[in-house]
Amino acid sequence: MDIRIVGVSKAFGRTGALRGLDLEISAGELIALLGPSGSGKTTLLRVIAGLEFPDTGQVYFGNEDATGLAVQERQIGFVFQHYALFKHMTVFDNIAYGLRVRRRGTATEIAARVGELLELVQLTDFAARHPRQLSGGQRQRVALARALAVDPRVLLLDEPFGALDAKIRRDLRRWLRELHDRTGHTTVFVTHDQEEAIELADRVAILNGGRIEQVGTADDIYDRPATAFVMSFVGDTSAIPVGFDGHRPSFEGRAFDTCLLGPHRGPGLFYVRPRDVEVTAPEAAAITGKVRTVHRTATGLRTQISPGTTDTLIEIELDSSAKVKAGSQVGLRFLRGRLFGVRG
Amino acid sequence: MSKRLVSKRPVPPPTAATERPVTRLCLTAVALAFLALFLVLPVIVVFSEALAKGVTVYLETFDDPDARAAIELTLLVVAIAVPLNLVFGVAASWAIAKFEFRGKSLLITLIDLPFSVSPVVSGLIYVLLFGSQGLFGPWLEAHDIKILFALPGIVLATMFVTFPFVARELIPLMQEQGSLDEEAALTLGARGFRIFFTITLPNVAWGLLYGVLLCTARAMGEFGAVSVVSGHIRGVTDTMPLHVEILYNEYNFVAAFAMASLLTLMAVVTLAAKTVLEMHYGDALARTTRI
Ligand SMILES: Nc1ncnc2c1ncn2[C@@H]1O[C@H](COP(=O)(O)OP(=O)(O)OP(=O)(O)O)[C@@H](O)[C@H]1O
Numbered sequence: 001m002d003i004r005i006v007g008v009s010k011a012f013g014r015t016g017a018l019r020g021l022d023l024e025i026s027a028g029e030l031i032a033l034l035g036p037s038g039s040g041k042t043t044l045l046r047v048i049a050g051l052e053f054p055d056t057g058q059v060y061f062g063n064e065d066a067t068g069l070a071v072q073e074r075q076i077g078f079v080f081q082h083y084a085l086f087k088h089m090t091v092f093d094n095i096a097y098g099l100r101v102r103r104r105g106t107a108t109e110i111a112a113r114v115g116e117l118l119e120l121v122q123l124t125d126f127a128a129r130h131p132r133q134l135s136g137g138q139r140q141r142v143a144l145a146r147a148l149a150v151d152p153r154v155l156l157l158d159e160p161f162g163a164l165d166a167k168i169r170r171d172l173r174r175w176l177r178e179l180h181d182r183t184g185h186t187t188v189f190v191t192h193d194q195e196e197a198i199e200l201a202d203r204v205a206i207l208n209g210g211r212i213e214q215v216g217t218a219d220d221i222y223d224r225p226a227t228a229f230v231m232s233f234v235g236d237t238s239a240i241p242v243g244f245d246g247h248r249p250s251f252e253g254r255a256f257d258t259c260l261l262g263p264h265r266g267p268g269l270f271y272v273r274p275r276d277v278e279v280t281a282p283e284a285a286a287i288t289g290k291v292r293t294v295h296r297t298a299t300g301l302r303t304q305i306s307p308g309t310t311d312t313l314i315e316i317e318l319d320s321s322a323k324v325k326a327g328s329q330v331g332l333r334f335l336r337g338r339l340f341g342v343r344g
Numbered sequence: 345m346s347k348r349l350v351s352k353r354p355v356p357p358p359t360a361a362t363e364r365p366v367t368r369l370c371l372t373a374v375a376l377a378f379l380a381l382f383l384v385l386p387v388i389v390v391f392s393e394a395l396a397k398g399v400t401v402y403l404e405t406f407d408d409p410d411a412r413a414a415i416e417l418t419l420l421v422v423a424i425a426v427p428l429n430l431v432f433g434v435a436a437s438w439a440i441a442k443f444e445f446r447g448k449s450l451l452i453t454l455i456d457l458p459f460s461v462s463p464v465v466s467g468l469i470y471v472l473l474f475g476s477q478g479l480f481g482p483w484l485e486a487h488d489i490k491i492l493f494a495l496p497g498i499v500l501a502t503m504f505v506t507f508p509f510v511a512r513e514l515i516p517l518m519q520e521q522g523s524l525d526e527e528a529a530l531t532l533g534a535r536g537f538r539i540f541f542t543i544t545l546p547n548v549a550w551g552l553l554y555g556v557l558l559c560t561a562r563a564m565g566e567f568g569a570v571s572v573v574s575g576h577i578r579g580v581t582d583t584m585p586l587h588v589e590i591l592y593n594e595y596n597f598v599a600a601f602a603m604a605s606l607l608t609l610m611a612v613v614t615l616a617a618k619t620v621l622e623m624h625y626g627d628a629l630a631r632t633t634r635i
Pocket residue numbers: 012013015016017035036037038039040041042043044192
């Protein structure tokens with residue numbers, strides 16, 4: 001079932017958590033909500049769930065206006081960041097809770113359904129345990145099974161792997177993707193881990209300050225960022241303030257050659273990815289900079305260079321054989337970069 | 345500089361245990377002596393006085409109809425006041441912990457009022473309200489309803505004094521747990537009362553039991569407030585604590601201490617139950633940290 005969010009605003013006291021937000025989610029899609037802390041991801045998810053009601057705007061489930069529907073009537077499955085398992089119930093009872101509440105069949109039928117779900121989340125042997133006897137990853141899977149039990153129309157997950165360590169995170173991520181491919185639930189999940197969003201989701205929605213900055217596939221977001229925020233939020237970037245002489249951008253009065261991406265042509269900020277910066281001899285480039293720091297990393301050298309007379313730092317990756325020393329002057333060539341006008 | 349000096353020796357963790365052994369011993373001794381003098385000794389005195397003339401005399405004191413009446417009245421008051429306070433306490437803490445509303449902090453302060461007001465004043469409030477000179481006095485008299493110097497007055501006074509116990513126990517517990525579990529139940533399709541009975545209540549069960557125990561203990565022993573509203577009608581509105589006073593003033597020491605020993609015994613049982621609970625409860629508390 002597809003979901004449409006139209007012009008939704010939600011304020012808590014004086015802070016606007018969501019500000020006129022639009023988003024369309026297609027049926028069967030796995031979409032990630034990505035954004036910095038406080039950008040409104042959780043609030044949006046709770047608005048979709050019906051745990052929070054928008055001040056203005058509409059939420060549509062298919063063709064049905066669900067804006068005023070209570071949580072219980074929306075048929076959603078929600079997985080909370082800290083699992084929110086019922087501590088005094090066994091794993092079995094946790095998963096059966098929704099089925100019993102909704103009277104989905106006799107005790108035997110419910111037991112059979114719970115059995116299926118336990119198998120799905122690979123926890124068949126843990127039915128009689130209490131949540132405190134499970135590991136974090138196991139708890140998360142119980143939470144997922146519990147949410148799936150009532151056949152939700154939409155599955156909503158709030159930072160589902162946020163509290164787990166890196167290895168388990170990766171496993172669960174892959175497992176969730178497989179599960180999604182098998183069951184085909186429309187799924188919305190919140191994360192502030194870009195890698196997770198890009199790896200797991202069909203599409204990623206970037207939130208900032210209660211609005212959507214961009215929605216698109218990983219390629220869209222990474223290679224065709226719509227705004228300066230998306231450009232700087234996703235992946236590593238550096239930015240320098242530039243002027244524009246009609247053809248070429250200029251830094252501190254010196255025009256430089258580069259392949260300009262994106263539509264904006266004019267003064268503003270020039271954003272460049274580390275891999276698109278080349279270090280040359282000082283005479284060979286229009287822009288020179290001073291090397292501030294050089295660190296050895298697993299794959300090479302990571303250096304910070306401040307161009308011209310500024311304190312702005314440009315971070316780049318170099319081969320470990322490159323001969324750069326902290327304090328020396330180097331030339332900088334930007335192979336490609338993206339111009340954005342300064343907002344305001 | 346001082347840091348360097350200290351770090352030459354292994355630094356013991358900065359706890360009270362770093363006090364010199366002598367200091368520790370002295371402190372412990374003082375605490376124990378204090379306990380013995382003010383708690384253990386009186387309890388021993390109560391029982392030894394009660395049994396001064398032998399077990400038969402001790403038991404005979406309970407054959408007295410007035411004594412019987414006092415015991416029955418106290419149990420009746422407890423049986424009414426505690427369940428009512430349980431319901432009100434749970435309702436109040438639920439409202440405070442799970443909902444945002446105006447006047448919430450005022451409500452929290454009000455719940456503590458019985459703790460800070462002298463019990464005698466608590467009793468007087470009811471005299472001022474329901475006494476023949478009081479606010480509702482004439483109306484009550486006209487309709488032949490007796491509150492003061494009767495069971496309703498005693499129950500009211502007891503409830504007032506013991507109200508905070510359940511709520512005080514539950515509010516922090518419920519606040520600590522937040523509404524996450526309830527929200528999870530909501531998303532699974534459950535509604536108000538079902539959520540309350542299957543999620544909220546089990547989550548605070550141990551704390552609730554603990555609060556009820558304290559509430560019961562206090563309700564049995566309440567003297568001040570009840571003394572003001574009871575009217576001391578022997579065999580009718582005398583509760584156990586009041587009866588102890590009457591017997592004592594009549595120099596009937598054995599009977600007075602016998603009755604007192606019964607109260608003490610109830611208190612000890614409550615205390616024992618509380619200790620047992622605490623062992624579970626500490627465990628349960630640890631469990632309530634987000635799972
Ligand atoms: N119940 C609430 N009461 C008051 N303010 C709230 C409430 N919930 C959210 N906010 C505010 O709304 C804004 C958005 O919060 P939200 O929880 O949606 O952010 P988020 O993107 O999920 O952040 P995080 O990544 O830290 O979880 C924040 O400024 C937050 O302080």
